[in-house]
Amino acid sequence: MIRDYDILMLPVLTRDGEMIGFVSETDALNLMAESHETMMRQLVKVAEDDDNLPPHKTALTRLPWLLVAVVLNLLIAGTLTSYEGLLSTFVGLVLFQPMILGMAGNIGTQSMGVTILSLHSGEIKIRKHFGRELLIGLLNSFASGVVGFGIVFLFLTILGQDNALMYAAVVGLSLMCAMIISSLAGVLTPIILLAVKLDEKAASGPLITTINDFFALQIYFLIATLLFTVL
Template sequence: MNFNRPKSQILKDINKMHTVDIVKLYNEESAENKLILIEIMPYRILKNIFLELEDDDILSFFNQLDDVRKRVLLNELDKFELKRIYVELDDVDKEHLNAFLVNDRILEIETLLKLDETKAVSIMHSDFIKININLNVAAAMRQLIDEVDEQDVIDNLFVVDDNEVLIGKISLKKLIIARKNEQIKDLVIKNYVSLHKDDKLSLAITKISNYDLKLIPIIDDNNVLLGVVSADDILDEIAFDYEENVQKFVAVGDFKEESSPIKRSMQRIPWLLASIVLNLVIALFLSIFSNTLELVTALVLFQPLILGMAGNIGTQSIAVTILKLDKEENSDNKKHIFKEIAIGLINGLIIASLGFVLSFFVLSLDIFLVDSVFLLSLTVGLSLFFSMVLANLFGVLIPIVLVKLKIDPAAASGPVISTINDLVALFIYFGFATLIILPMINVV
């Protein structure tokens, strides 16, 4: 954009742009041009940009405003919008913003920040329109026009009584085609889907998905409308949880694209160091089987197979269990444990049988000079079965135990757990080899 023009011309172009594009423009411009943008933007655009900025840019943007605009901006935001900003700030930054808010707003925000993040109410907001049941269509339309904001979802309007008790909803289409003298109470649909303030976020995801909703209201014990959760909120939450869990699964820390290589390295190195220590433990532990390895060098051929299959089934079991715990926190875990054990037994038996057949075929080729083909193949088959069954069992039990200990179960899929699986799988493999093959070699 050309900033060497009258500010009125720049503002005219800004008013034609989408908020996301304005944010992108702001982020890419020089400090001088950023000041021009902030100076000419009306409060409506300032508010929308403020909400769209990355966490690291919020305070920088805010500090460039004069005190009057700071105060107006913060008081233009509702408590739910402020909560989404405050949750990312430290205490010093919060105090900086609090200086421009009245005490009642500060107390509201502090109350919201204490909400359980696993509950739907933690992402609740007020970007919706509510209509009093005692109005007629004409009055309701006037209210809608006066109150609607570009952030609001207005496909459905919520109908409340004088005490803010939720009565039902009415679609915008139905309101538009109704006659102006018709009463809202005659048009309201009282059969609606809602959430209680204590319902879990997972239930909100399920209901929005099952009923194909754009908005779902949240009510208290007296059916008073507190706020709404939108499909966009749910999508953002799913995306955030996915990114967070992936970071935990691979132990890369809090990933940010702008972080320096040194900072990213420091986030990852502790887990890598832990893996080194555990792998050294494995190496020392396997020295017990050094005699077996010297006499049966062909064991090395199938070591990657044993480790890979144990790791694969363990990862599957961990992922399924974490998803189950997230969606059905209060359900009976025994049924899930027994079902996963059955899956481990079935998959272990199938893969072990296949592993026995394939290893027998490979070892029978002329390129391998192996005396005990059957015994080595039997060792591979048995090791596959028991290592997969145990890895599957660990994948179920570890997340459940971590939840009981109030530890994030996503940590169970990090490098440390993978190394423990390797240790168990190798112990089983070389243990069977020592028990099955070594006696026959010693006899010979």
């Protein structure tokens, strides 16, 4: 109410209507800051008393999610071996891996953060939220793909690289597809976890980041295989 109606303070009343105090704007801001800090700690799986724990205990509380990420990254490494021939022939593909992974991770984190905050606000309408985030993801993915195509083409053309147009097409299409899928994953993952009564806040930790990396790389190399070796 303080935020919605621009009120400086609210009275605190008993059931009989007797005023026993008030909540000021500062009190509300402090409560919001504390709630935000708690949410951020939960999002990254850090305990509330993390700052007061000995370093070795803090490390142990964070280790499980990191180990999950290690295992999933091993799976990613295993899948990359199937593209050794492609990478040895078209070495330039390695240059743009960080771009694909970074952009997919960024849009996935954005969608997931907005979804988790909306879920906890109690004001979310899942179908409307999904449609809105899908549209935003499509627009951002398309724009990023077009810009990525142009930048890669210009960069490789200046360097005198052969197949500059093909590399640019691979990067542009991969950005579009990977970012759309990551955006959808960012929206659906916390909703699904909440529906099955699991901790949806765990979704934004190393687990979801690694999953996004996996799908982004698969999309990137599948599109590269299609454009370079099939067409």
